[in-house]
Amino acid sequence: MAGNHVKTATDDNFESEVLNSPTPALVDFWAVWCGPCKALAPVIEDLANEFQGKVNVFKLNVDENPNIAARFGIRGIPTILLFKGGQVAQQSVGVVPRDSLKGMINALLA
Numbered sequence: 001m002a003g004n005h006v007k008t009a010t011d012d013n014f015e016s017e018v019l020n021s022p023t024p025a026l027v028d029f030w031a032v033w034c035g036p037c038k039a040l041a042p043v044i045e046d047l048a049n050e051f052q053g054k055v056n057v058f059k060l061n062v063d064e065n066p067n068i069a070a071r072f073g074i075r076g077i078p079t080i081l082l083f084k085g086g087q088v089a090q091q092s093v094g095v096v097p098r099d100s101l102k103g104m105i106n107a108l109l110a
Helices: 014-019 035-050 066-071 098-109
Strands: 006-008 025-030 056-061 079-084 087-093
Touching (some): 014 025, 035 098, 079 098, 087 098
Antiparallel strands (some): 079 087
16 A cells, blocks of 8 residues: 555554654554545655655554554544654644645645
C-alpha cells in the first residue's frame, strides 16, 4: 500500500522515527477498512515523492498500533498529523484536497 517514500510508523518506532527525528514528519493515521483512507492514499504517496528529503511521510495503521493513535487522541480517520521538533504542528481530519495538505507542509517548512 505504501509507496517508495512512504514509511510505516508503529507503536514501537514512533518515538525514534517521528518524534525524535530532526526532519519534519507527516503521519497518516488510517485503517484497511477505511474507504476515505484508501481515497487519500495516492495523495499521501504523491506528497511523499514531492517532499522527499524535506519531510518524512509515514502511514500508521490505527488497528495495529492503538497506543499511538490513543496517545494523540485520534478519533476519526483518516487523520493527518504534521510533526516538527517532536510536536504536533498541524492536523487535518478526513479527506482533504492535495493542495490543502501541500499548503500545510509548505507552512511547516517555512
